[in-house]
Amino acid sequence: MDPLFFLLFAFITVACGVNVVLQKHPISSALSLVAVMASLAVLYLLLGAEFLAMAQMIVYAGAIMVLFVFVIMLLNAGTEATRGRSWTATIFGIPAILILIGALAYFMQTGMPQLGSVKFGDFRGGGAYQVGYALFTEYLLPFEVTSVLILIAIVGAIVLARKELD
Amino acid sequence: MDPAQIAGILKQGAVPTSWYLALSAVLFVIGVAGFVLRRNIITVFMCIELMLNAVNLSFIAFAHEHKQVSGHLFAFFVMVVAAAEAAVGLAIILTVFRNRSTLNIDEIDSLKN
Amino acid sequence: MEFLVITGVKLALILFIFMTALAYLQWVERKVIAHVQVRMGPSRVGPHGLLQPLADVIKLITKEGVLPPHVNKFYYLAAPFFAVFMALISISIIPFGTDITIPAMTIGGTTFGPYRTMMELADINVGILLVLALSSMGVYGIALAGWSSNNKYALLGGLRSSAQMISYELPLSLAIAAPLLTAGSLSLRTIADTQQGFYLGFIPHWAIFQFPAPQIFSFIIFMIAAFAETNRIPFDLPEAENELVAGFHVEYSSMSFAAFFMAEYANMVTVCSVATLLFLGGWHPLFPASLGSNFIAPLLLAGCGAVCLYHGLHPARPFDRYTLPAFAVIFFGLAGLMAFPPTVPILMPIFWFLAKLLFLLFLFVWIRATLPRFRYDQLMGFAWKFLFPVALVNLLITGFLVALAS
């Protein structure tokens, strides 16, 4: 069962990921991205990361992407202009991407075989209890720092998005 | 990887970790491609999220590989940072759109020279 | 294989009961509101209007599905189904009773069972998070419907709804987090099971009464936020008909329109079930069986039967002479089933669960019949300036008390 699930959701992930890039309308990209995230959440479940899977759904799909969709609707962004002015990106970008793919493929081919394999249920350390325990003991400081980061982000977002400083 | 090997994996019912990593790499490259090639600033921003997700996947795959919860926490922090980034980034996009009424990043080039 | 078959059977049963219940919820709502407003409510189709939902369904199916020319077709068509899909999927993780054992039986020489199964489709150990995740995904349906309709009222409704649902999700989550601290688990079944038992022999161990931190404020916050999450009055601004015509579903008709209604009622059922499980002890009775809680159900049903029988014998309307005795028979049959010892352990939890669920649903309808609508700025201000801080303080106090008690 595991490989079938993996292949199914990996296929959905990649297809929707490609769709994110290919779609002309931002809202289609956004919804494809939601699909990517949802199927990634399933993959997280297969990897034993229950808490992260749910956090992925709640935070990414449920909050961040809603924000994206919200902004797209608010700006009523249409399909994008096809012509741009950056030839650098086109001339150097595509070859660079191809090289990146090649390099990654090569290094994976040479570096990965000694890794183990994933069977659903092997790893039970990703539940809310374990993540929470690690979060509030070993990683307490980073956790608190992120809360400050979020506070800063909230303040920044409000200041930026205000209509006028009157 | 030859077909016999793949058949063996299907029969055994366990997915190699490297498959997850490969998926992560593929997603990452898709994100990079979108970032470089797309012109709509919101789409570009979404491609960044895609890259972050790809990285999260490899974090979690490695967490499984090493049977440690630390990888999950890294992914968790990435999510938090992504949330903060999305909030500020979208606010910036809103401001830019209000001032220049365009979302095409090729037209937003005041920093030139 | 066995697992698949049992799950399939459960799926079919739950889906059938749930969809029927959704349709009849509409009837209940109309009846209750009518009686609050001293009217009769639906009474033409079938006895006491009981066939009204069927008639509604037929009407909606047979109506023409209008596809306006200016809409974004794909999303316009996909949105209602997305909404209803997200709403229905949550029910799969709601447990509504203890686990049951179906005794082994032999049919045609083959022995089946015994089977032991949970009274829910899936017991996952982060169930409550999944409910939250799915409810947050529900925003997309409404937002997309509003946007793709390409109509300013619809767009405003969609935007309002997404803003409202995101805002109220925070107090909702915080209110959920507080009882989780006392329960110490994210699985809905475990949470309900931690509320088993009684203080002093008669005060139930439900979260709203539980030592060390009674969750009564969490419950109130949860219910308020749940009203907003389901876009019900007094928070039904996304569809406020006298300012936005009908909000996000102004362009919809026929089945797509019905889908939004189904989603709304399904969401109601979901949040009421979650409230029941988190705060009201799930399927655990109000007072212990030693005090006779097992007799409540048969007595209640038998009482209903007796009333039906009495009115059947003294009919107010001609056809009551036939319909009411028929109902009386049904009620007596159910009462008998509830009192029949072998079925008691299976049915009693379901009865208590349904009793609480129906009470909460009645609360929804009651409030709809009673309260006016908020203004939009008041609604957002209420969420951020009042509900959110209160929920935070409540969570803090709960955590403090739990830490003190442990």
Add this chain to the structure above:
Amino acid sequence: MFKLWLIPLLPFLGFLINGIFGRKLPKLVINAVAIGSVVASFLWVALVVGPSTDWGEHKVQAHYFTWIQSGNFNVGWDFAVDKLTMIMLMIVTGIGSLIHIYATSYMDHEGGYYRFFAYLNLFMFFMLNLVLAANYLILFVGWEGVGLCSYLLIGFYFHKKSATNAGNKAFIVNRVGDFGFALAMFLVFINFGTLNFNGVFAAAPGKPVETLTAIALLMLVGAAGKSAQIPLYVWLPDAMEGPTPVSALIHAATMVTAGVYMCSRSSVIFLHAPAAMQVVALIGLATAVFAATIGITQYDIKKVFAYSTVSQLGYMFLGVGVGAFSAGIWHLMTHAFFKALLFLGAGSVIHACHGEQDMRQMGGLRKYAPWTCLVLACGSLAIAGFPGTSGFFSKDAILTAAYAHAPWMFWVGVVTAGMTAFYVWRAFWMTFWGDYRGHGKPHESSWVMLAPLMVLAVLSLAGGFLFNVPEMLKDMFPEHGEVPEEHMLMAISVAAGLIGIALSWYMYVVNTELSGKIANALGGVYRLVNDKYRVDEAYDAAIVEPIIHGSSAVLWKTIDQGVIDGAVNGIGARAQNVGGLLRRIQSGNIRSYATWVLAGSVVVIILMGIAGGVR
């Protein structure tokens, strides 16, 4: 064990409360917090720490936490209490309490009331830290902290230019001394490997004399800065710009004696460096004489007492320098009593005369402020060494020790004692006798101000009997030789004091014309002394001006503008050239930037792969 941390912490809490919330608090609360915290720590010292220890053998030591750990450099936040510390604690908290009480009345009508008490409490915190420290670095923290508070409080009337200037002067002059002290600490660490008093003093006898002499001299530089000795005394007279309670607490009773305390604390090092001891004695003696001569000519009542403070500090250094550490500490204590009394009394006088500080505008105040007159008479008797007063005993102990060390030092000391008696009583007569020459009608101060004065008056008179410091400290410092003709010496010094008093009575009460005639007769010499030997001007000409001109000519015009700016501009110009080329990359287009980032990452990935970094 004794919760030593409580002693400095209480004033610090007072500082926090008054400093943060003081603006909003009513005066009553500020008073309660400021006085309460100091009195509480006094009571803790006097009632808990003091009596409950067997002071014979060991000392109380407490380690709270490791402050700095770097290599083999380990500094803990350590406190220790022995007899010396105990005496200092009693002086600091006791006098501090009295002055706090006095200040509530004295500062009643001043702006920044809460600020004043916050600073004062902060000062108490640092001073107690200094005294309690069990290693040089913690001592240094207190040392710098009291310097900071001194600066803040001298410049308390920050709207007055002269006050802020005086604050700056005190701060900068002290930096010179602190530099010396810091160097001494470096040397201590290099040679001893630790800064803990225990470790250093245990190892000191085995170290070469040259090293110890260098350390002791550098410490002396620090002590001279803090305790206003030649050549760094110039800040103390100017420090009188601060409110009078500050002058009494910081610039007479406690902070300025920190140098004496530090030298006594380091007595082991000094005793093994005889040359340094000699220098200490000489500097002390020179300061004593020098400051006394200036004191004679001053007319500002606080300046008179300021120079007297410098002079008396010189005495203490003389005591330390001739090896009579306990006598120095004794004089430190009695000086704290009578000089605090004199300053507070002067404050009372100034209060009585509506802020007038010039003695020529005073006179005849004994009729208007009899209690102030009485207590100031007690203080003046004590400082003049009148037999039986506290000053008599301590001064006599120092002079006796000086005689044992070198007789000529004794004679110079006696002359100074006579001068001291003369100028203090001169001030007394000018203020309280004759007719009132000022404006307005003087008035007696409130009882809140007078009560601490009376306590101090009693201490000044009887302090010598009450606290026999050399007896208390006799096993801490080595004995010095007995002097046979001790009674003779005592008589001489008493006679010098009495002659000084009598002379001043004659010149300022009986024949008031005489002083003017003498001044005229001395002419240039008098003017020189009246101008404080023009030391400030000399420092200006010798140090300040050359530094300013030198820096502007060499550092600014040549090095900064020529070399540094030239280099920077040259680099800038080259960078501009290169940047002109690279500018083309910066197209302002996000996608092209992204492409560069991508290209860079690809290169890095490939390099890492080649280097085997994937694994």
